[in-house]
Amino acid sequence: MKRKINLLIIASILGLIALSIIQGYLVNNTYELKKKAFIRETTRSISKIDDFSSALDSLSDIWQEQFVNKLIDYKFNLVKKEDVIQGLELVIDSVNEAYISEYQKALVESNVPYGIRFHKKVRAIIITDSVKNDTLFHSKKGAKQIILGDNFSEDNSIGISTTNWQTDHDSNRVINGEAKEISFSLTFQSADEIDIAGWKKIVLKQMLGLLLLSLFIFATVIGLLYYSIKSLIKQKKIADIKTDFVNNITHELKTPLATLTLATKMLNNDNVKQQPLLVRNTINTIERQNKRLQKLIDQVLNNSLGYKEIQLNKETVDVKKYLDTVLDDFMLSITTKNLTLNRNFSILTNQLKLDKFFVTTALLNVLENAVKYSGDEIIINFNVESNTELKISITDNGIGISEKDKKQVFEKFFRVGNKEIHDVKGLGLGLYYTNQIIKAHNGNIRVLGKEGNGTTFILTLPFN
Known part of the structure; x- marks a missing residue:
């Protein structure tokens, strides 16, 4: 598909060049015809001056004699x-x-x-x-x-x-x-x-209508060509995103479904039925996997909301206390990797109105990404500045992000890196949802960093 699009773009560019050459040739021919007609008309107007002017004849007789x-x-x-x-x-x-x-x-x-x-x-x-x-x-x-x-x-x-x-x-x-x-x-x-x-300006002025029409047609062709190619690339991108999403969600659903299948078979086993403790543990496993499935479904539904559709329930919070609580809960959830979290607060304004549930979700999404895309030794610097606005910088020592990925990182279903490798779990919705939450608060989020040198996310929220 990509090769076909590239061939289409090349063919379109060659066609556009050919059209430009033909149009330029026709305009130049028209210019030459207009020029000749103008000169012929002017020549006709003055051709008889020499013959009918007695004063000029007298002067000519003087020098000729x-x-x-x-x-x-x-x-x-x-x-x-x-x-x-x-x-x-x-x-x-x-x-x-x-x-x-x-x-x-x-x-x-x-x-x-x-x-x-x-x-x-x-x-x-x-x-x-x-x-x-x-x-x-x-x-x-x-x-x-x-x-x-x-x-x-x-x-x-x-x-x-x-x-x-x-x-x-x-x-x-x-x-x-x-x-x-x-x-x-x-x-x-x-x-x-x-x-x-x-005379050149006069001829060009006579051609003004034709030139404007030619430019308009040329611009229209370029615009239509650009729109067509852009739409085609967008459709291909959407198709790729859908394919990636299906692959990702299929991968995410396989583990809980496999576990549920195994647990169901165990409950149907007569030997297991005779062991109440094993039955209870199996039922607990089913409940956990059921919750996991429900969480995946909710993530797809909720994280697909745009910022205009998010209903905020704002409340006034103590900035430092609130952020410390979020970071403490986050630290408790990390048990598989060695994590160092450096906190740096520069607070001048400590009272802020926000929706705690949504902002917490946004912060955890960024922090969890830092863990996902880092090695076993993780260092996260969490810097907070609070003056005329709340500015939170989250910097990690992970794999970084390329310039190309920076442009797409907040798009729905986009995942950094090779989408066919599923060692990093996710559906590509976390940063998209984070961006929508920050926008709903009239703030903004941006990403900095280079590939291989870690990543910095900067979240800004206004005090209103």
Whole structure:
């Protein structure tokens, strides 16, 4: 059964991981689609600004005209290639501020709802004539860029279009008294890029409903899976407890039943009937075993009560006197082991209202456990502090308790150690019942200690 549960848990976890991957993939795909749709919509809104803005056209004509003149000088060998590029940068810088201002005005007039920065980035400048292709400029990542418009990081840029400006030029010049003529074709490649302020947040906001629904479904699946596995483990635990209880109570009932069977057979024996003393002893044995059986039945019935069902009959007691009486009676009951009981009282408040019967039962349950789970040489330290509350610490030198068992020690039918070994008698109800009694008094009980180093139970009762 345990192996099946482990396999079920592993299969559930693998299924959950697979579901997470699929859901993550679908959400990511939706994000990409939303992103593309958003960028496409924004691009459509601003795509015609360049074409329909006369102010932007005028500014473009200025730098283009000066740039072409510089190219003509270059073809006549009047300037170097570096001078052409430098001249282009200077003329772009001279009109850039005005270009940005006009573009932002055009965005406002187009009712674009987002904060947008725009620029044209020069990608390549190539001159072609009858002799050769001459590349004046080619954009490289990480190198200096020639940009008209806003300057922003490549990481935030969104490409919206590319442009190939191709024109043919003819020019005449008189150089050193000699008339010269040139012809060339200009290819000017540029890319239009934008940076939308907070575009990721905008896209995620559009997806908010889907994300919340996905998280809700995912959380629901995890919750149902957790609840199902927890319920299955709980059912298995209950089944194990029932099995252990049946085994334990069967073991406990065997001895008195065997004794009753033997005693009954003896009473039916004619020789025994002729001996009144033997008959009386046999009847006494039957009575004792009958009481033992009744005690086992009562223990099962009474110790199954919850703290809300326990009816308390409180009375005021002298704390030290009452506890001494309980300890004296306990010492008289231990005859098979060598027991040392150390008492330490620190009493400031000596009057307490409690139900003597139930509290005595709780204390004896803890003390008897100390005897059960110890060797032949038992040392119990019984410490009492009485100030604003009654605090009783019972420490033994027994086998101790593991961290795992600490979590279950107050559960019904739970027994520390191997439940198949019955050298320690009991039904696993004593500490459960003790816990219920202390709770009924509005107190608490906790357990300390390590496996192999003894155990300490701390019982606390309020003064009210």
